[in-house]
Amino acid sequence: MVSLLQNIKEGSNIESEIRLIISRLYELGPVSRSDMEVLSYIKLYQPEVFSKYEKTMLNLMGLFFKEGISDKDDLRGLVCGLMGDAIELEYGKRYTPMQANLRESILNQQVFSFSSATSTGKSYVFRDIIQKYDQNIAIIVPSRALINEYFINVREMVDKTVNVLTFADIINTDIAQRSVFILTPERARELFRINNLTIGLALFDEAQMVDDDQRRGMYFDSIVRRMRKHFPDAKMLFAHPFVENPEAQIERNSLGNLSDENSRNYEFNNVGQLFTCVDNERRFWDFALDKDRLSKYKNLIDYDPIRRCIENKGSVLIYTTKASIYNGEVFDDLDDYISQLCNVDDDAIEIIKNIEELIGGSSNKDSEHYSDLLALLYKGVVIHHGSLPLNVRYLVEEFVRNGYCRICFATSTLYQGINMPFDIVYIKRFKNNPLFIKNLVGRAGRSTKKPEFDFGRVIVNKGAMSDLRNIYDIDVKISNSSNIDIDDESDEADIKEFKDAIRSGQLNDSYGLTYQQVERLNRVNNDVYIENIINNILDDDGNFDTKKYKDLAKRKIVTDSFSELYAVYLKGRQPTDAEFSVIRTAVEVFLQQISGHSLRSIVSSRFAYIAKTSERRMLRNNLPDSVYRLKCNKIYPAYSTPAPKSGLPNKDLKEYPLFSIDKYRAHEVSYDLVMYDTYDYIDKIWGFCLSDIFYAVFDLYYERTQDVRADKMRKLIRYATVDEKEILLLRYGFLFEDIEWIKPLVIGIDEKRIKFGDTSNLSEKQKDVISRYIPDE
Template identity: 35%
Template sequence: MLRSIIDDSNPAQSIEDIIKELHINGPVSSTIIEKLSYYKRFHQNVFEIYEEKILSVLGLFYKNKHPTNLYSFVLAQIGELYQEQYNNYLTPVQASIRYAINSKKYISISAPTSAGKSFSIKHHIYETNGDVVIVVPSRALIAEYIETMKKHFGNDKSVMILPFVEYVFKSRNLRRIFILTPERARELFTQKETPNITLFFFDEAQISEEKERGVKFDVLVRRVEKIFPSAKLIFAHPFIDNPEAQIKKHSLSDEDAFTYSYKHNTVGKIFIQKHKNGKDYYFSPNIKDGHQSKNCIEFNGSFRDFAFDGNKTILIFVSKKSLYNGKFLDNYSDYIKKLTEVTEQKALDIIARVENLIGANPSHQSTLVYLLKKGVVIHHGSVPLEVRFLVEKFIRLGFAKICFATSTLAQGINMPFDIVWLDNLRMSDATEKHRALAFKNLIGRSGRLTDSPKFDYGYVYTENAKLVATRLNTDYKLSEESILETEINVNVDNKELIESILNESFNDELNLPQSKIERLSNQTTLDIIILILDLIYDNSENLGSNLRGKENAVNRSLIKKRFQQIFQISLNRELNAAEDRVFSNAIAIILHLMQNCSFKQIVGIRYNYISKRSKNREEPPEFSQPANRLPSKNLKEFSLFENNIQAKNISYDTVVFDTYDYLDTVISYSLSDVFCGAFQNYHNITKDDRALNIINLFKYGTFNPKHILFLRYGFSAEQIVTLENYVSHITEDEIIFDTPSLADCPEDIRNLIDWYLPDSI
């Protein structure tokens, strides 16, 4: 195929034939879109003559609003019809989705990453009434949705967009859009009154197939259908053959459902492989044995030189392990050294904020910050969320030349690059089927759709073309049976949760199975909680005052032991040695939060300890078990750093990432439900208000009531210190800013608070 395209003596006729095929069948064949990419690459002058027609036949009407030929003009009438109906120049796929959403209660669809399915759903959300919940698989996607929603609504002060469930600013008649992970969405069920939610959008809904996260996802769907029976439910997936499985597995009404798997592609991919002979070749994963030499075409010159010429953006997929041990730079350090440092003020401001957030300085040297100064980004799930927001903004503003990333970017984040460079093909997913799906999502970052009037394509580079072809041609089907039914007798630690959902004994107020609450209500548990509160308060109102310093080491040890006893009671088993190490580190961080330590202070404390700042730094670092979800019965003991490294040489960034994982994966994801439920249950029984502070600590990371209100209003912990100077009054009902101080307010602060101000100011 490739040779016939490159050597084509009559490319005009061939392109016309492709247009005819697209007109009849639509852009449902990856091979057809690949052919278009090669004709544009090797026959650009001829391709440009037909490019307008190609955009029209692909249904990309928004790229060509003023057609100059009869064919495009005729097809453009479809786009005009969509514009009249939906106020947007939608593609046929997007229009089909909008029609389905308007007419059905349950929608489950699948489409490639560039098909624009999320675009259609977002625009329906813009126009609908009532509160909306958008459920995304991880916090990595929250930033993008917040950015998109705020960009659309601008300064509309009747719409509040929040990354957690809070009902504040009650003095305003607000419509709320919540962008949540499945874990954060549990707060929907603990509100005093049932919220008025009219639509739930589950993006990247294929996480229902993952064992641990899938359980929480399916639990959420079941609870949503029970508590919000009139709400519309939308499930969106990429590259799924049977999206109707979501309807079947949750016993939703077939008559009121729309399901469809769209195969439409509109963005091309050109695949390059490095052969074992050292040369680079074009290859096609869409034809049989397309990776074999006989079917490949040699790339003229070095693709590495082509890619790293300074004019292209490159996403380099690497393993998380290499990001932790620093080896991800081995093959690229020479190129990075040659890059000039960024000088744009907006970029420098972002870098300064990142430095401040993680506590980077000459004593705590950060590779992440050093690379940012060169226009090189690190992106993965353990980068602290606020830093990730800034990094993604850095990319969107065009400052990033290279992005080193893990499969976090496979979760649908809209950060396109000219080239996806597959330095690593290992995926952490359990099965090859799951790895193939994550891989398809990942390469979707190559050549995403733009607004420019041209056909878009990108490059994918690999040293294992056969595996790439295999994964791209691996089909994926959802199970038609919920993981709640299939895992109930497999996952012992989840069995109690699953059973409570299936037999409807889950306690919505305390967010725990009733059987677990019964264990947490026994006198032994209540006595342990009293001991914890007495130790923390020490007969005073100053929470945590007797936890500081070496003299209180015994108190800290006792508190850790008591918390562990509660957690083990909730599990109905003891922790193993590795789980115990993770739990101990997590509670140590909780104790730092009790003492009002910031994130960067906690990182500094942990880094100084692990790197033996006050000991012999030529020795191996102190042992520290990496963060891991709990419970994890099969977890083994291993150190965050290898023993063959000297303590003085450990990576500061690795401690940053691990500390964030402890806060996010361990404390928020694994421990928060149990301890919030246990202490709320204790408060319900005893009315001891001291317990409420512990709940706030696990929920918000602080017990400062004013800071908690700031967080509930949507401000980050980083912003609170500055904002306190401009706020005269804050409650659940309203936030009032000090008008005189706003006169001299810096522009960035004013932009941050403008939505919260009354129009008269």
């Protein structure tokens, strides 16, 4: 018996299948994944037949935002088109029915939790609500990468009367009438420190992350509960992809009674996907996710879909591991695609040059600072993962948005909700996690305004074909119980302490720590460590003392004292040797920051140490080339502790080097890896795990002693500067790189406004950076 997939390829009995699907679309809407898969294959292999029914199907799918889809040939399509007109009349937007329902639910419910597939347009509804809402809004997202996406989109949609901030603060009050705060759960706690702050809407996007990691999930729930406690009148909205029970968010945090009105699982789809597998010889087969309907067998195709996509100026996402990016294995494996790419144009090169300036790397293979990240960008190949420095990530994502990317190698950051759709998603490393895979598959295909049925292609390795099918038979559910409310004998002492504090309301909102932790950090016997730090790093006026910083003995006292203070913070145990190593490295990086070093300078310094560049240069200058190469093969990297993915605390952390002498010689040390690790120390270890603890230590000490040096130290920990103008500019959201040229222009600044001097000599790009803070004339 000939399969439906074979019939589609041969063009047999296609119209009868389309008519059956149209009937279901009219009755139920686009809720059948199987129908979407069938339509994707028909669109691919029989485009002329498909086009006869395309406008009707688009109307029946409710995709009223698409241009030029008025349907006069089919009464059902005409009726649905009239529904689109009614929605536009009601809302001023050509929403899909799902979007219209979502908007109503958000505005009419105090708490609403929902789930939907990717590419269904929820972000457009969020944008409209954010644009028109007349109160402060807090958007809580799981990653810094998603903060960037929201920040760019929200800044574009609101005028200068709305602050768009990636930190919690009240500033620019002479111009701004309200604020949109875009925060991770770790930074959301700062909202509770601000007196007289009101929040009208709290949006928790990608809220399924609550079940991903015990510590972060528990912290997420704590923010939800504290948000409800501090801002009882705020609307609360939870958004998830592919979750069957979005009502669990309401139940697990006791946010009210469950009803059909305050939660919904939207099963609609805007974009179709078709599926392909590939073997080790790079042969490709179509296969069906719905094998009972389409085909139980794979069908060989006579072209390479990845190559064809690239040749047609499309884009391919390749999901892989961070390890395969770091060791270059994935680039070697797919070099036949990369090597065929042409260099990007001048506009793209301008972005790349900005990245070069930020990181100090080079695309020149002979450079000590050679960077795969940069070299690949010149070919239109992007690397995207969570250890990219934030400013670099901004530019990389701009590179993708502007259409310069042909291939993107990405890790789980795409799972964290970053909205970068691709024509093809190649899941090179299959992960047996249903929610993860469904979310990744949802990145295949772009929902466009063109009057066309949109679809994308998903490719997996041949051995993962059955696994992918099986995953789609699994309903993904999040737990209806929070880890906060579950006592576990395996919990570390700090976790138990945190749970007890949340349950009993004993969390100090000024520091985001438990009252017990604050009490331990405020003990007088800690003063010896505090004074060791300020005596050995600051002068008598509290300014950073470069001479002291260069004294290795004093620096060791400082790093050891920070480590001892962290030991005080922990309850019930001493940090392990591995944890101490991480803390000391983090403190070293922090000291470089406050001594005025930029990211590129810190990375360059760490690289020179690990790669022993001075030793190798001396040999190069004094030896023949052949002898030099032999000597280099016996020079090993210096030991440096990498930033652990798990963060701190972690009693099970093991000590190991960033570059093992079993695998690397000094001349093989990767500049990119040093950069990624350095940023992880700045962002994940110091920023998320340590800075709040040490800020509390010096703030408490200052309150007790009024020692001006402690005041300066707490500012250094929070802002990496004691300059009041720089601190205020940072609070306004400017980056250190921009503050360099902005600061001389500022003739007055406070929490109400910034007054600029002559800005006529600025470039258009620089004027754009400060334009939101210049009042209209």
